Amino acid sequence: MEEHKQRYLHYFLQRTKISFDEFVQIIKSREAELRGSYAEKVELSSDKFVEMILLDAAFIIELLLRYHFRQLQKKDDHIFHKPYLIEDIWYDMWLLENQLPFFILEDLFALATIEIPEQHENPTIITVTYEYFKGLEVVQGNRQKFPPYTEVRVEHFLDFLRICHLPSSRNQEKQEGQQYHKGKTAPSVTDLHQAGVHFSLSKSNDLIAIEFKNRTLHIPKLKLQLETESLFRNLIAFEQRHYSENYINDYVFLIHHLVNTAKDVELLVQNGIIENWLPDKETASMLINNLSIAILSWNC
Incomplete structure (x- = not known):
């Protein structure tokens, strides 16, 4: 999986036209908040921690974009052409111990440049996340439980899935x-x-x-x-x-x-x-x- 993450990071850097070092600085500016989001202390140096966050966040964003916009999937894409890998990934995405703070995904997603067909609106991280889990038939909930329809704050993917299952009343x-x-x-x-x-x-x-x-x-x-x-x-x-x-x-x-x-x-x-x-x-x-x-x- 590490090889797939590195490949998606490469494509993500190309897509955003922002250098690796620039992303490192963006994440470092929120490092204290990121570390505070975890229940247990993360025993990694600043550099290792920031690089881990960037690698995981870039991989997830690229995955969600490719799922939402099928034209972004390449012929040599080793994720989408191997269904068992997709299953492994979405299992990992809701494991409690694997949760990545949603705010850093929102920050980096906003920098991901994509060419949108005229009939499509520019998606948000909420939109592509909802469509991803809905497409995998994991959720049945209402899209209007999320921004811009509500002011609910999503902590991470598992929190997102919980919100999907909450009652309206x-x-x-x-x-x-x-x-x-x-x-x-x-x-x-x-x-x-x-x-x-x-x-x-x-x-x-x-x-x-x-x-x-x-x-x-x-x-x-x-x-x-x-x-x-x-x-x-x-x-x-x-x-x-x-x-x-x-x-x-x-x-x-x-x-x-x-x-x-x-x-x-x-x-x-x-x-x-x-x-x-x-x-x-x-x-x-x-x-x-x-x-x-x-x-x-x-x-x-």
Whole structure:
């Protein structure tokens, strides 16, 4: 991967027409803020730290630009012509320990010169990030949760993904989520079905917008695939460390109580609520139960 990063850095320097040394000075001017963004002290010299930030930031920006503007992809591009590398990269992009402060990406992205077709608007780092994760079907959220529509500040990619999954009506969802942490539990999907409850795919793009109305439980689509557990484990850990509002944790807590067995998964698949890309419904049930264990382990 180091070779790919160096190659993308080379293209990034060509694109911006700014020298390596000039970028070093730009990053050095924000070094204290960058170091302060990490939970643990970074044991690197100033030069090594700044070079690491530049290499990682240039690689990410070049990757996002090439994904957004396909005409920027070159025939010898070793990233986009090897799908397994793309998968490795987006796994890395949401790992809690790999997060790069978003403000430095914004600063450097603003310097990236690209030729925009007339029908396209000049993109922002928010735009290309959203399109990248949406294209990989990692997010379903609303683009209007981000600037310029809101004043929300994005800390890093994992924070970006958390924002994508937040409900539009936060106060109401928070109250509902807190009830489950006060000792109350929810019956399983199978139990509810036997009691005459119906299930319906919610029209909402907000993952957490679960609503019970007229004996019908409306649940947004949940896509289960190989990367789902990794994504939610990192979201859970990040949220528990940095937020008092536990939207993701509350959602996983509720889904865990609804889905205990393969039969529960089967009922939600039949109603179009779960889209299961895992080998079988038993694996899907196990994934959801593993996520509930992640919540308990982080609370200990």
